[in-house]
Amino acid sequence: MKKMLKSSALAIAGLAIAGVTAAQAVDLNVVSWGGAYTASQMNAYHKPYMKLHPDVKINSIDYSGGLAEMRAQTESGNVTWDLVDVVLSDAITGCDEGMFRPINIDKEMAAAPDGTPPSKDFLKGTLLSECFIPQIIYSTAFAYRKDAWGGKEPKTMADVFDTKNFPGKRTLQKKPINNVEWALIADGVPLDKIYDVLDTEEGKVRAFKKLATIKKDVIWWTQGAVPPQLLADGEAVFGTGYNGRWFSAIAEEKQPFAMLWDGQVLDIDGWAIPAKGKHVADVMKYLKFATDTQRLADQAKYISYGPARKSSGPLVSKHATLGIDMAPHMPTKYADQGFLTNFKWWADNADEMNERFAAWLLQ
């Protein structure tokens, strides 16, 4: 008993000492998607920053996206996250609801090496929310098994919907976003007219009607790791997924897949700062470092996502371990074959489209 008391007293003293030192250093809780993506951020941002600033400790926390946890923290008034990696649509919603802090990008972020202000250096159309600092451009695109049709390979989105010439299961994300756009593209709508068509009742009906032509051939996925697995198992011949996952299946695991860049949906991922976070000043300092030109280019050494700054593009080099040239694997290279999601349209129509989609699935 005495011994136990002694050891617990020691433990408490130890905790107290740890607490004192922690009060001097700063712990930043940085939240991101986990897996290869977080690893690329650790290598490109976290580790170099902690080397420069030994008093800062960056804790990497994984989450699965969405704003549910952020909203719960904001509502309870106990915000433990300091920086969150979010997709643009979530940044817009969170910004509108006051969860995230607005950032004056030219004043608070780093300029390009040649002095171009950040507002000009970040790619056009990526600065869509004042609470959001873009980081990477990723794309959601189709990949297919090269060996599925005896040498014949699909070229366009229309081929994906052509079950006669390209039979087999397709695996799509169980969400209306992207799928309805693809259906319209396959139905002959030009890329710049998608949202005009989708904004009408006939357009919505048309999209679901086109989707219905492949409905019985679709395996719906909800976890990003599933589509490469289904293709590898031969369960599906086409699959949609994030291009980074396809890259690691094709380049690292040597799977017999190929990308179909036609109709790729470009999307932006970046940082948002919780408005009621506890270390706003420290996190701003970190963010300025982590989103500068060199750091964004460095990240592309570890994962095949395109940097969101123009000035980072020429600096993208070879993969850190595989040694392959990364430039051909950047979705930004094929930008003209794809389109950018219209976030404003989706912010307005997501509730309705999700219900329609769920009802359509049940039919």
Place this chain on the structure above:
Amino acid sequence: MADVIFPSGPVLAADGTPLKASLNRAMRKNRIRALLLVTPLFLFILFSFLLPIVDMTMRSVDNWQVGTLMPKTAIALRNWDGKEIPDEPVFAALVEDLAAGAKSREIGKVATRLNYEKSGLRSTITGSARKALKIKEGPYKEQVLKMNKRWRQLDTWTVIKRNTRPYTIGYYLNAVDLKYDKAGNIVRQAESRRIYGKLFARTFGISLVITVLCILLAYPVSYLLATLPLRYSNLLMIFVLLPFWTSLLVRTTAWIAMLQSQGVLNDIFVYVGLINDDNRLQLIHNLTGTVIAMTHILLPFMVLPLYSVMKTIPPSYMRAALSLGANPLVAFVRVYMPQTLSGIGAGSILVFILSIGYYITPALVGGTSGTLISNQIAYHMQSSLNWGLAGALGALLLASVLVLYFLYNRIVGIDNMRLG
């Protein structure tokens, strides 16, 4: 026998105090001790279970956003008759509220709330709020009407006025596929958006199927467990419990490997020539997959109560029935089975209630035909952030479980249930 004559007056304890008071004191001590012992559990349940349920249920009717964040508009709209677009005072109030909301960065909450009722109001509100900051003076009506076409639509104003009330039944209407039409009457949701009714029906249907399958599969296993000699039954028990101790995700993904069309089961079927290679069976990512995987996962919840009940039935009853002339079937149906009813009841209620709320397995193997209402609740909690609707769906699910429980109690009697 002679009558015993009790002394009149209260019975006294050894120390002279009335026995009743002394007994009470002793009992009180016990009661307090008992209360203290259950306090940790009670507090735990209160904070981790009851309060969150109350909170979520409150959210399903809570409608504070418009009334609180657009107070002036709410007052100005009070006397609006709803026949045509309101007049200048309402627009003046609207501009003031929108500008204040844009400054405090809270207008997004109003936008989100109203967008549930009418698609497109999100950008109408957030966009107009940004523009309202720039409006310096009246007349306001003209300037607002120019901002967005939705301000010129009568039902925009009907929706806003309806949602100035602090409580709403809107989420519940949504949860049972009803809605307000443009005039404010409650009507059925458009065919292309009706989902929840079907999902509720499917959830109860699948849960029922799974419960019946569990009874059919667990009954013989439990019988074997209860009647085999100990060394065999222990081994068998491990086979039942081992999957029970394995992670849910591992078990679910194992079923994917088993059932997928290039999976183990289909390979075996093709190998023995039951089906040919081009017509592999679709056993997963649909209703079949959900039923198979969930039945397997929930089976122990049926086996264990059944086993514990069967263990207590003396074998001599069956022997007696047989020796009195019943054939084995009759003896089983009339003597053995009635005694296991309490186990079946307990197992069924466990399996049924668990499967009603199941969500991770249907999400992984359900495809489109095998998803349940809980998947929609999870979706509204995590993705759409429509916590009001999630709360309403959850409350409906809870209420229907309570009704079923009540019916079960009336028909079977909860006292007849034995969990082991």
